[in-house]
Amino acid sequence: MDTKTTRNAHSTVKIEGNLDGQKSDELMIAVEQKIVPGNVDILVDFENVEYISSMGIGTLISLYRDIKEKNGRLIIYGIRDVVKDIFDRTQLNKRLLICETEKEALDLLYNKP
Amino acid sequence: MLSSLNTTKPAAPLHVLIVDDNPTITRLIELQMSKAGYCCATAANGEEALQKINKNNFDLVISDISMPGISGLELLTSIKRKKPHLPVLIITGHATIENAVKALRLGAINFITKPIRFDEVFETINKVLDIYKQKKAIHASAKYLIQEARHFVIPTSQLYVSDLATYLTEPLEQISLVDTACRKSVTMAIYETLTNAVEHGNLELDSSLKFKKNGGMAAFKNMKEQRMHDPAYASRKVTIQSAITATMAQFTIADEGAGFDYNALVNPTSEDCIEKPHGRGIFLIQQIFDEVRFNHSGNSISLVLRKKNI
Numbered sequence: 001m002d003t004k005t006t007r008n009a010h011s012t013v014k015i016e017g018n019l020d021g022q023k024s025d026e027l028m029i030a031v032e033q034k035i036v037p038g039n040v041d042i043l044v045d046f047e048n049v050e051y052i053s054s055m056g057i058g059t060l061i062s063l064y065r066d067i068k069e070k071n072g073r074l075i076i077y078g079i080r081d082v083v084k085d086i087f088d089r090t091q092l093n094k095r096l097l098i099c100e101t102e103k104e105a106l107d108l109l110y111n112k113p
Numbered sequence: 114m115l116s117s118l119n120t121t122k123p124a125a126p127l128h129v130l131i132v133d134d135n136p137t138i139t140r141l142i143e144l145q146m147s148k149a150g151y152c153c154a155t156a157a158n159g160e161e162a163l164q165k166i167n168k169n170n171f172d173l174v175i176s177d178i179s180m181p182g183i184s185g186l187e188l189l190t191s192i193k194r195k196k197p198h199l200p201v202l203i204i205t206g207h208a209t210i211e212n213a214v215k216a217l218r219l220g221a222i223n224f225i226t227k228p229i230r231f232d233e234v235f236e237t238i239n240k241v242l243d244i245y246k247q248k249k250a251i252h253a254s255a256k257y258l259i260q261e262a263r264h265f266v267i268p269t270s271q272l273y274v275s276d277l278a279t280y281l282t283e284p285l286e287q288i289s290l291v292d293t294a295c296r297k298s299v300t301m302a303i304y305e306t307l308t309n310a311v312e313h314g315n316l317e318l319d320s321s322l323k324f325k326k327n328g329g330m331a332a333f334k335n336m337k338e339q340r341m342h343d344p345a346y347a348s349r350k351v352t353i354q355s356a357i358t359a360t361m362a363q364f365t366i367a368d369e370g371a372g373f374d375y376n377a378l379v380n381p382t383s384e385d386c387i388e389k390p391h392g393r394g395i396f397l398i399q400q401i402f403d404e405v406r407f408n409h410s411g412n413s414i415s416l417v418l419r420k421k422n423i
Contacts, residue, residue, distance in 0.1 A: 011328060018297075020304065025330065048219075050197075053303045055308075055323070055399050058390035062324050065206060065388060080194050082294050089400050090393060091382040 008039035010109055012101055012102075015049050019056030027056075031063050040072025047078035052086055064080050073097060077105040126152040127242070127277050130164040132176035132188065133204070138229075143173060145231050151238075159183025163191055171199060171339025173241060175234070178205040178212050178224075186216060193220045198293060204229065206240040236285065255288035258359050265353040269315045270341055272351055278304035281364065284357055290420050299362075299418060305394045306366050306414055307351070314412055315349035316340040324390040364416045372410035 011034035017023055042063070052060075060076070067074045077091055077099040079087070087093045099105040129151045131141045135156070143153045154169070156162035159182055166174070178185035189201050203216040203224040213224035223237045242264060261284060269275075278300050286296040305362050312318045318340070322333045342344040349369040356363045379386055381393045402415035 018301070020301075021308065024273075028330070045343050046195075053301055053308075054305055054391075054393040057393050057397075058324055061388060061390040065390075078190075082298060086397070088287075089382075089404075090396065091387060095387060 003041045007022060009039045010043060011035075011039060012043040012045060014045040014047070018047065018050050019059075021054040021055045024053070024055045024059040028063065030057050031067075035067065035070065035072070040067055040070045041109055042067060042072065043076050043102070043109070044074065045078055045102065046074045046076055046080070046083060050085055052083050056101065057086070057090060057092065059091070060096060069085065075099060075108060077102050126150055126155070127172040127238070128152045130154050130156060130169075130171045130174045132156045132159065132180070132185070132351050134158055134177065134180045135194055136175065138204075138218045141231065142234075144236075149235065159185070159188040159191075162188055165352045166196065166199070172245070173238065174199060176203060178203050178216065186212060187218055189219050189221055191391045202234070202237055210306075242379060243298060252289050256286055258357070258361050261357045263353070263355045263373060266350050267353070268347065268349065269311055270348050272307065272311055274304055274307045274311060277365075278307055281353070281355055285362055285418070288357070288359060290359070290362060290418070292358070298401050302398045303364060304365070305364075305398050307353075308417065309330070309394055309414075310351045310366050310370075312337065312370035313373070314370035315351065315368055317333060320394075321329065321391045356406055360420045362418045365413060366416075367408070367413035370412050372408075372412035375411045 001063065011031075012028045013034065013073075014026065015023060017025060027044070031044075034042060066073045074096040075110070078101065079098060084093075084098075087096065087098065095106065097105075100110060129146055131139050131142045131146070131153055132155070133142070134157055139157070143155055144152050154165060154171070156165055158180055159176075162174070162176065163183070164236045165171075166304075176185045176188055176189075178187075183191070185205075189203065192199055192201055197220070200222045201216075201220070201332055203213060203221045204214075204227060205213040205224050210226070213221075213226075214374045216224055222241060225233050225237070248317050249340055263281070279304055280298055282300040285291045285292055291299060312320060316337060317331065322329050322336075324330075325332070336367060351369075352365075352367045354365045375395075378391065378395060381387065381389070382397050386392065395405070398414075400416075400417065402416040404415070406415045407413065
């Protein structure tokens with residue numbers, strides 16, 4: 001799992017492969033390591049995620065709640081149609097911030113039109 | 114000499130989209146491909162390529178990696194998101210070899226370096242054609258499948274959930290009961306079902322523990338590990354039966370746990386539950402399969418998937 005921290009005080013975590021039990025653990029650890037005072041906004045790159053398990057959904061919800069508590073934002077971008085369908089059906093699209101592209105996610109984070 | 118290239122003309126012409134901002138290159142590729150019997154279309158940039166891909170059924174896309182606007186890699190990513198099976202061949206200059214490696218990771222079938230050697234291009238295309246032919250041959254015979262039945266009784270400690278879910282569901286795609294994207298969803302649903310049979314059924318673990326703060330996941334894993342080595346739990350078995358025909362697939366997965374009250378399942382999309390991290394496994398399974406039934410005690414689940422006439 002690639003992670004990078006940028007100067008703009010957010011971190012990006014890229015998930016390689018499907019978000020199953022194993023990958024959910026890795027995501028949780030990667031994000032928890034990135035959340036530090038002054039840097040609580042997290043972008044998750046879903047470009048290479050073909051499907052997501054219930055464990056993956058649970059992990060995203062858990063992270064969403066943790067980050068919200070710290071006044072940060074969790075933004076997911078680059079989701080494929082299959083994953084989008086799961087987010088729609090579970091209605092997580094109403095809770096999670098989901099963007100098409102990284103640019104859109106950054107614009108949302110830094111309030112650019 | 115280009116004219117002496119050994120090219121195999123495809124029986125039915127393959128439709129190829131050539132994408133490059135340099136019209137000389139596009140024209141050159143188009144000329145060689147057309148000579149070899151391929152049906153070609155061209156696009157001068159990524160935007161035009163995406164429009165054409167949305168409207169047409171191409172068999173192959175050949176794209177330059179460096180283009181103004183949407184780059185070759187961005188185009189590849191968009192294609193893999195919308196049409197994951199459409200093969201994409203990337204053309205790159207020597208200076209961008211790292212990007213070419215990235216292209217392979219993103220799902221390109223191969224990359225060729227400039228100056229373009231057409232024997233290399235045709236060799237790659239022939240490989241794609243071979244896979245096409247093989248798939249077509251399997252599909253032609255597979256429609257006559259009467260039934261494929263499998264029956265496993267697996268001790269909990271020997272059940273490798275992820276690999277088994279793939280193994281059980283691969284035939285669905287081979288016989289065209291579902292397409293690749295749908296097969297992956299079905300694999301995920303079987304993965305959920307097997308995880309339930311192992312974790313909740315035979316090992317009697319509580320999944321809500323996973324998401325408890327301050328070490329919930331570690332505690333869950335610890336308990337799972339202990340029970341995996343405790344014969345009282347680990348000797349329990351999971352029974353899996355599958356029956357696949359050309360029009361439907363049925364899976365029955367049973368564990369030796371106490372079962373559960375499936376009537377008490379709550380809707381995870383309700384306002385009270387939507388922010389709870391657990392309790393979506395069966396909901397996801399119900400979204401994928403046409404029928405989901407439990408036995409009386411709730412330790413056996415039957416899943417039915419029917420071929421969609423799309």
